[in-house]
Amino acid sequence: MGLAIALASLAATADVRAGVLEIDDSGHVRRFDSPTQFLGSAAEARPIAPSPKIATAPPRDRRAAVALVDAAATRHGLSPELLRSIARRESGLNPVARSPKGATGLMQLMPGTARDLGVDARDPAANADGGARYFQALLARYDGDIVKALAAYNAGPRAVDRHGGPPPYAETRAYVDAILERMAQSVAPRPQSPVRIAP
Structure with missing residues (x-):
């Protein structure tokens, strides 16, 4: 094996x-x-x-967005790099992003999720805080399993529960892979030259 x-x-x-x-x-x-x-x-x-391509925020707004996301992550005991990776994948760190399905803001909160969290999804700070709390709740629900939590953030907890893990949706697989790759890249960047292993 x-x-x-x-x-x-x-x-x-x-x-x-x-x-x-x-x-x-x-x-x-x-x-x-x-x-x-x-x-x-x-x-x-x-x-x-x-x-699909995500419209990203201008550089100045992106710096402000990163600060909001990092503060929310720290406040709720999450890795700032992890929450930032989610926000990048969700909205391109664009605080006014809106998806065709109605998800809003940095963390792309759906209206029902924002309502459950008691946040105004149009407020960037509240959106970042709500997304952090929601992801923290998903981590708790799945006993710290980051793959399941990420899949649930993308596809919803019902889909993860129904499939006993990440659902077999191409979008969700790509979403989880991209975030894990970004996290891994932050701690172990890919070498510029090919890896050679001696015989």
Whole structure:
């Protein structure tokens, strides 16, 4: 049975790719540069459609948005980098972003979620705080399982509960992969030259 090591990859462009090395018991290495699903002892690379382009906030607004998100994360005991990664994926750190489904603001809160949280989703500070509280609640619901919590933030807790984990939606898989890649990139950047493993 091979050992799979996930490497982070975050290109300077909006194109985000997974980087996975599979190292089997004899030391042979295979590389996958797209999200990879492991089936038993074999790995199959399955490309996932990229997410639609997100209109990002201007640089000055983006700095203010980052400050709001970081403050909300710290206030609620979350990693600022994690909550920032969610906000980037959700809205491109655009405090006035609105999705076709009606999600609003930095953390793309749906009207019902904002109502349950008691926040005005149009207020950037309240939106960031509400998103932090909501993600914290999802982490508690799934006993700290960050993959399930991220999937639930994207697809809803009912979908995660119904499937016993992240649902098999291309959008949700791409969402979770992109955020985990960004987090991994922050602690272990991808080397500029190819990784070579001596025989």
